[in-house]
Amino acid sequence: MTQSAPQQDAPLERAMRHALSLSAHGPLYGGNPQVGCVLVDSDGTVVAEGWHRGAGTPHAEVDALSRVTDATGLTAVVTLEPCNHTGRTGPCSTALIDAGVSRVVYAVSDPGENSAGGADRLRAADVEVVAGVLADEVAASIEPWLVAARRRTPWVSVKWASSLDGRAAAADGTSQWITGTAARQRVHEQRAQSDAVVVGTGTVLADDPSLTARGDAGELLAHQPVPVVIGTRPVPQGAKLRDHPAGLIETHSRDLEQVLAGLYGRGIRRVFVEGGPQLASAFIETGLVDEYLVYLAPTLIGGPRTSVGDIGVATIGEQRRLRITSIERLGDDLLVTARASAHSTGSGQAPSTSSGQASSTSERF
Numbered sequence: 274m275t276q277s278a279p280q281q282d283a284p285l286e287r288a289m290r291h292a293l294s295l296s297a298h299g300p301l302y303g304g305n306p307q308v309g310c311v312l313v314d315s316d317g318t319v320v321a322e323g324w325h326r327g328a329g330t331p332h333a334e335v336d337a338l339s340r341v342t343d344a345t346g347l348t349a350v351v352t353l354e355p356c357n358h359t360g361r362t363g364p365c366s367t368a369l370i371d372a373g374v375s376r377v378v379y380a381v382s383d384p385g386e387n388s389a390g391g392a393d394r395l396r397a398a399d400v401e402v403v404a405g406v407l408a409d410e411v412a413a414s415i416e417p418w419l420v421a422a423r424r425r426t427p428w429v430s431v432k433w434a435s436s437l438d439g440r441a442a443a444a445d446g447t448s449q450w451i452t453g454t455a456a457r458q459r460v461h462e463q464r465a466q467s468d469a470v471v472v473g474t475g476t477v478l479a480d481d482p483s484l485t486a487r488g489d490a491g492e493l494l495a496h497q498p499v500p501v502v503i504g505t506r507p508v509p510q511g512a513k514l515r516d517h518p519a520g521l522i523e524t525h526s527r528d529l530e531q532v533l534a535g536l537y538g539r540g541i542r543r544v545f546v547e548g549g550p551q552l553a554s555a556f557i558e559t560g561l562v563d564e565y566l567v568y569l570a571p572t573l574i575g576g577p578r579t580s581v582g583d584i585g586v587a588t589i590g591e592q593r594r595l596r597i598t599s600i601e602r603l604g605d606d607l608l609v610t611a612r613a614s615a616h617s618t619g620s621g622q623a624p625s626t627s628s629g630q631a632s633s634t635s636e637r638f
C-alpha cells in the first residue's frame with residue numbers, strides 16, 4: 274500500500290530536493306518532462322545520480338541505475354512516478370524491480386495515459402513505495418508538462434512586445450524594434466525552450482519572420498521549435514519560414530482548439546504564441562492561454578495598433594484578471610510574466626525582480 278510522505282522525513286526531502294535540482298539539467302521542450310533521480314543507501318548517502326536528457330534517451334531512474342554495479346537494497350528517490358510502459362525505452366518500474374531496489378520514493382504521480390501504474394507494479398513486486406514527497410514543489414517545476422498531459426492539449430504561452438502605452442506596432446504596421454537587444458535575446462531563449470512557435474498569417478505577411486531560435490551572435494541554437502502558422506491564407510512561396518530548419522506547419526484554419534489538439538497529437542507540449550494582436554486576442558478570448566509573457570518597452574507609440582484587440586470584454590466586470598508571477602528587467606525593458614489564476618498546479622511563486630544583462634545582438638525576432 275502506498276504510504277503518505279512523512280511530514281518530517283528530512284533525509285527523504287533532502288534527497289528529493291537533490292533529484293529536483295538534477296531534473297533541471299534536462300530540456301524543457303520535447304514530449305517528456307524533466308525528471309531527476311538519486312539512489313540512496315540506508316544511511317541516506319547518495320550513491321548515484323541520474324536525470325532524463327530528453328525523449329528517446331534513458332529515463333532518470335535507468336540513468337541512475339546505470340551508474341551503480343549493484344542496486345540491491347537501495348532507495349530510489351525520483352521526482353516523477355516511475356513509468357510502466359514500453360515506449361522508446363523500457364518501463365522504469367521493471368528496471369527498478371530487476372535491479373533489486375527495496376524502496377521507491379516519488380513526488381508526483383504520472384498522469385500519462387500509457388505510462389501511469391508504475392507504483393502499482395512496484396508494490397506488486399513487494400517494493401515499498403512512498404508517494405508525494407515535495408509534491409507541490411516538483412509539480413510546480415513541471416507544471417506545463419503536467420497541464421498538457423492532463424488536458425491533452427499543449428501548454429500555451431502568449432508573448433507580445435509592447436510600448437508602455439500598449440501598442441504592438443506603429444500606425445503603418447512597422448514594429449521593429451520596440452524592445453531592446455536583451456529582451457529580444459530572451460525571446461530567442463524562450464523559443465528554444467518550446468516545441469512550436471505560433472504566429473498568425475497577418476504577422477507572416479507583414480513581417481516575413483524567420484522564427485528561428487538564435488544565440489546572441491546570430492547562430493542557430495541547438496533546438497529549433499517548429500513554426501506553426503494559424504489562419505486561412507497561405508504562407509507565400511518565398512517566405513523565410515519556408516526555409517526554417519524545423520520545417521513548417523501550415524494549419525489553414527482559424528479553429529484554435531482544433532489546431533492545439535492536432536499539435537498535441539504530433540507530440541507538441543509547449544507552444545509559444547508570438548502574435549500578432551489578432552491571433553493573441555483570439556487565444557485570450559477563447560480562454561486558451563496558460564501564461565502571458567509581456568515585454569514592455571519605455572516608449573510611446575500611440576495610434577490604433579494595440580497589443581490586444583477585442584477579447585470579448587464588454588464591461589469591466591468581465592475583465593480578465595491575471596496573477597503576476599515575475600517581473601524582470603532586461604536592459605531598458607521589462608518582462609512581466611502572468612498567469613490566468615485557475616490552474617490547480619499553480620507554482621505559487623512570489624513575484625521576483627532581477628536585472629537582465631544587455632546582449633550584443635540586434636537581430637530581428
Ligand SMILES: NC(=O)c1ccc[n+]([C@@H]2O[C@H](COP(=O)([O-])OP(=O)(O)OC[C@H]3O[C@@H](n4cnc5c(N)ncnc54)[C@H](OP(=O)(O)O)[C@@H]3O)[C@@H](O)[C@H]2O)c1
Pocket residue numbers: 432433434435440441442446447448451472473474475476477479480503504505506507526527528529547548549550551552553555556
Ligand atoms: N509587438 C509584437 O509583439 C508583435 C508581434 C507580432 C506581430 N506584430 C505586428 O502585428 C501586425 C500584424 O497583426 P495582425 O493582428 O494582423 O497579425 P496576426 O494576429 O499574426 O494575424 C491575423 C490573422 O490571423 C488569422 N487567424 C487565425 N486564427 C484566427 C482567429 N481565431 N481569429 C482571428 N484571426 C485568426 C487570420 O488570418 P486569415 O485571414 O489568414 O485566416 C487573421 O487575419 C504587424 O504589424 C506586426 O508587425 C507585433
